[in-house]
Amino acid sequence: MLAPFLLGLAVLVFIPAVVTLVMAFADYDLIRPPRWIGTRNFTDLFGDEAFRAALSNSLWFAAITVPVRLLLALGLALLLHRRAALVGSARTAAVLPTAVPEIAYGLLWLWLLNPVYGPINQLLLVGGQNGLTAFGRTPPQWLTDPNDARTAIILMSLFTIGEIFIVLLAVRVSLPAELYQLAAIEDATGWDVFRRITLPLIAPVLGLLLIRDTIASFQFSFVPALVVTDGGPPPYATTYLSLFIYRNAFEYLRYGYAAAATLVMLLLTVIAVLVQWRLIRPFWARYRL
Amino acid sequence: MTDDSLTDEPGLVLADVHAAHGSVQVLHGVDLSVARDELVVVLGPSGSGKSTLLRVIAGLQPATRGRVRIAGKDVTGWRPGRRNVSMVFQTYALFPHLTVAANIAFGLLVRDTPKQEAQDRARRAAVAAGCDHLLDRLPGQLSGGEQQRVALARALVREPDVFLLDEPLSNLDAELRVETRSELRALHQRVGGTMVHVTHDQTEAMVLGDRIAVLQAGRIEQIGTPDEVWSRPATTFVARFVGSPAMNLVPAPLARSLLAPTAVDGLRSPGGSGDGLGDPGLLVGFRPGAIRIGGTGPAGVVERVEVVGEDAYVHLRISDRSLTARVPAGDRPEVGSSQPMSVRRPDLHVFDGSSGRRLAGP
Numbered sequence: 001m002l003a004p005f006l007l008g009l010a011v012l013v014f015i016p017a018v019v020t021l022v023m024a025f026a027d028y029d030l031i032r033p034p035r036w037i038g039t040r041n042f043t044d045l046f047g048d049e050a051f052r053a054a055l056s057n058s059l060w061f062a063a064i065t066v067p068v069r070l071l072l073a074l075g076l077a078l079l080l081h082r083r084a085a086l087v088g089s090a091r092t093a094a095v096l097p098t099a100v101p102e103i104a105y106g107l108l109w110l111w112l113l114n115p116v117y118g119p120i121n122q123l124l125l126v127g128g129q130n131g132l133t134a135f136g137r138t139p140p141q142w143l144t145d146p147n148d149a150r151t152a153i154i155l156m157s158l159f160t161i162g163e164i165f166i167v168l169l170a171v172r173v174s175l176p177a178e179l180y181q182l183a184a185i186e187d188a189t190g191w192d193v194f195r196r197i198t199l200p201l202i203a204p205v206l207g208l209l210l211i212r213d214t215i216a217s218f219q220f221s222f223v224p225a226l227v228v229t230d231g232g233p234p235p236y237a238t239t240y241l242s243l244f245i246y247r248n249a250f251e252y253l254r255y256g257y258a259a260a261a262t263l264v265m266l267l268l269t270v271i272a273v274l275v276q277w278r279l280i281r282p283f284w285a286r287y288r289l
Numbered sequence: 290m291t292d293d294s295l296t297d298e299p300g301l302v303l304a305d306v307h308a309a310h311g312s313v314q315v316l317h318g319v320d321l322s323v324a325r326d327e328l329v330v331v332l333g334p335s336g337s338g339k340s341t342l343l344r345v346i347a348g349l350q351p352a353t354r355g356r357v358r359i360a361g362k363d364v365t366g367w368r369p370g371r372r373n374v375s376m377v378f379q380t381y382a383l384f385p386h387l388t389v390a391a392n393i394a395f396g397l398l399v400r401d402t403p404k405q406e407a408q409d410r411a412r413r414a415a416v417a418a419g420c421d422h423l424l425d426r427l428p429g430q431l432s433g434g435e436q437q438r439v440a441l442a443r444a445l446v447r448e449p450d451v452f453l454l455d456e457p458l459s460n461l462d463a464e465l466r467v468e469t470r471s472e473l474r475a476l477h478q479r480v481g482g483t484m485v486h487v488t489h490d491q492t493e494a495m496v497l498g499d500r501i502a503v504l505q506a507g508r509i510e511q512i513g514t515p516d517e518v519w520s521r522p523a524t525t526f527v528a529r530f531v532g533s534p535a536m537n538l539v540p541a542p543l544a545r546s547l548l549a550p551t552a553v554d555g556l557r558s559p560g561g562s563g564d565g566l567g568d569p570g571l572l573v574g575f576r577p578g579a580i581r582i583g584g585t586g587p588a589g590v591v592e593r594v595e596v597v598g599e600d601a602y603v604h605l606r607i608s609d610r611s612l613t614a615r616v617p618a619g620d621r622p623e624v625g626s627s628q629p630m631s632v633r634r635p636d637l638h639v640f641d642g643s644s645g646r647r648l649a650g651p
Contacts, residue, residue: 178382181349186396186447187370196399200386 023259030253041260051261053236054244057150058265061240062217062272065157069213070206073161077168078198091169098162106227109156113142113228146237149229153238156224157217164209171205172198207280214272218242218265241265298361300325300483301346301451306355308338308345315341317507318355323451326481328474329512330498332488334530338507339487343453346485348372360450360483375444376453379460381436383428383443389415390424393443410446417480418442419472434465441473445480454486458493470496491531495519503527521638525645528574528638534602534613536574536638541566543608544573546587547580549631565649570642577602579636580614582622586631591622605630 024041028034045051076094080087097105112120120142127134140148175198183193222242225231231239231247239247241261249258301323308316315338323329333339344350346357348369356365364372375396383392390411391398397407415421420438428436437457444452458466458473474497477484488494494501495515503510503518503526511523522528528536545566566573582603589605589612601621603614605628614630622628639649 176380176382178378178380179384181347181369182376182378182382182395183399184349184369185347185372185374185376186399187368188395188399192399196387196395197384201384 020259020262023256024263025260026256028255030255034256037256041257042264044257045260045264050236050239051244054239054241054261055264055268057236057239058218058221058241059268060150061154061157061221062214065154066210066213066217068154069158069161069164070210072158073164073168073209074202074206076161076165077172078194081169081172091165094165095162097159102223103227105156105160106223109152109224110228113152115139115141115143118142143229144233146233149233149238153221153224153229156228157220160220164213167205167209168202171202175201207276210280211273211276214276215269218269222246241268298358299323300327300360301485302356302358303342303346304356304358306342306345306357307353308341308350309353310341315507316345316352319504319507319509321502321509321512323483323485325483327499328477328484328486328497329500329502330486330488330494331502331504332491332494332498332531333504334489336506337504339489339504340455341507342504343376343455343485343487346451347374347376347453372451373447373449374451374453375447375449377437377440377444377455377457379456381428381440381457381460383436383439385428387427388424389420389426389428389431389439392428392439393424393446395443396447411442414442414446415439417445417476433461434469437461437469441476448482450483452482452484454484456488457486459488459490466493473497491533494531501531503530505530521647522574523647525572525574525640528640532576534577534615536576537580537612538572538574538640539610539612540569540642541571541573541639542569543610544575544632544637546608547630547632549581549584549586549633565639566637571648572640572642572645574638574640575632575636577613577615579632580612580630581632582614582616582620582628582630584629584631586629588627588629591624591626591628594621594624596621603628 023034025036025038026034027037027041080091080094100108112118115121121139124133124139125131128136131138133139140151142148142152179197179201180193183197188196218240219242221238221240225238225240225243226246229238231237231243242265245258245261245265248254248261299322301321303319303321306316306319307314319338319342321329321331331339331342341350345352346359348357348364348367348371352365356363358364359372359374384395387395390408393411393414394402394407397410398404402410412421412424415424418438418441420435420442423431423435423439428439431439437460440457444454458469461469470493473486477497486493486497488497498515500512501515501518502512505526511518511527513521513523518527518531522531522536525538529538548566582605587607589607591603592606592611593604595602595604596618599618600615601618603616603621605612605614607630612630616622638647640647
């Protein structure tokens with residue numbers, strides 16, 4: 001009964017994984033046969049300015065977006081867990097950006113971020129004069145300034161929190177109402193309720209989402225960087241590891257080099273997950289009853 | 290100043306309390322006064338509004354009309370935390386991530402009680418509730434009975450003005466329920482406190498309550514001591530609801546036909562005028578134990594016999610009515626046999642047929 005699943009797993013995961021692992025130590029351009037070159041791909045990688053930029057961009061991106069995404073989703077879930085007027089629409093609004101196909105989402109942002117007629121900069125210019133914002137600053141140059149471009153990619157990732165939001169909402173809704181009624185009878189303040197009840201009870205799931213989102217964060221910068229900023233502004237302001245790998249493999253046909261970069265990305269993911277696991281484990285132990 | 294004026298106040302007074310879930314009225318004017326250190330059991334079937342009543346007292350749900358007074362203060366409209374009540378939930382509502390000690394001390398800690406004092410008081414409450422050996426455990430490691438004690442200790446720890454218990458025994462198995470029931474009674478006698486205990490279990494109500502308030506469809510049908518509620522049910526509902534098997538209720542003419550001639554009154558023939566059952570609009574109730582099978586009297590057909598330990602419940606059909614009699618298990622008649630039966634006049638409760646109100650009886 002498991003056979004189709006195992007077949008898929010083998011063809012789509014295990015075999016490509018092994019091939020990638022082997023190819024990381026080879027030179028292969030799809031035309032000539034692969035050539036074994038030992039660890040030269042890796043030494044080349046760390047001498048490659050593009051790779052170093054991609055590595056640093058990816059780490060910064062993960063360090064900023066993962067916690068902010070979790071906090072946003074948690075805030076929304078706690079805000080919208082009760083049934084009230086407009087809550088249904090608000091929940092839909094929170095989930096909708098995640099449901100939009102990634103490419104369409106990217107193209108939409110390309111328009112939103114347009115420095116001249118994009119609505120974001122139009123809004124920022126309200127109340128300002130001579131092309132400056134109300135605070136007398138030039139509006140962000142989303143597509144041409146390196147830092148503004150990186151901010152744009154982060155901004156894009158903060159609206160695709162639908163999945164995390166749904167999971168946290170489901171967890172919050174499933175917490176027994178009696179616990180909160182008891183807290184009300186004991187005159188616990190909102191902060192006490194959050195700190196002593198909600199947060200500890202949600203913590204195991206938060207930990208899980210933290211790990212999941214960290215893993216995913218190395219990937220969900222890919223489409224925005226490809227569609228919206230094209231890895232730039234030049235040279236590599238928004239080139240993330242995923243885009244770096246994609247370019248090397250499918251544009252420059254350096255399959256061995258891309259495979260090596262993939263292994264580095266995998267290693268980073270594993271390290272990040274292990275560190276988080278160590279931090280979270282004491283929490284989880286408390287619930288393993 | 291306030292204290293002096295409060296000394297004679299009952300622990301809890303409900304005056305004309307109404308409540309609703311959305312557009313559905315759940316409580317239709319409940320009046321209830323609970324003396325200090327009295328344990329009143331609110332007894333009612335599911336859907337009668339008894340949990341809603343507790344929630345209104347606790348302030349978890351607003352009263353749409355009427356007043357709630359706790360320890361002399363009108364607390365209507367106060368938030369739950371200001372009312373100084375504590376509550377034991379049917380599900381116990383223990384925090385799964387906190388130890389027993391932290392669960393018990395929760396109410397103290399959120400009120401900024403110093404940690405050491407909170408710990409000491411939690412320990413004392415745990416001793417009183419018999420769970421002081423569990424202080425370091427997590428709720429998930431406890432049995433249902435142990436969890437129930439912890440919930441009780443948590444209710445005790447703050448020394449509230451009113452204890453509210455929402456079916457706290459209903460999640461325990463039968464044996465433990467009986468045991469915990471008497472412990473709860475003993476605990477109340479020891480520590481006192483104004484308690485409102487909600488249950489659908491009449492035995493629990495009988496054993497625990499100083500008084501019982503029988504609630505039906507959002508109205509209190511009767512308030513009285515367990516003995517009063519049992520022996521002088523105020524309405525046909527109370528008559529049927531309290532007692533197991535339920536009291537037989539039949540139209541007056543049928544009851545009259547069952548009347549056995551008594552020694553004093555031996556010459557009176559059925560249909561005479563002295564028994565007060567002449568009005569066919571009356572309903573007459575008698576407990577299963579009041580039916581005498583054998584001897585003389587009209588015959589009923591035995592439809593079913595249930596043996597429950599020493600007793601047997603005999604279901605008889607007579608004049609298209611089903612009656613239940615309780616007889617010693619050894620004396621039970623055969624199913625399908627025809628048995629003469631009779632009742633005695635002093636065992637009859639007489640109710641008004643249309644209002645269901647009690648008119649006369651023992």
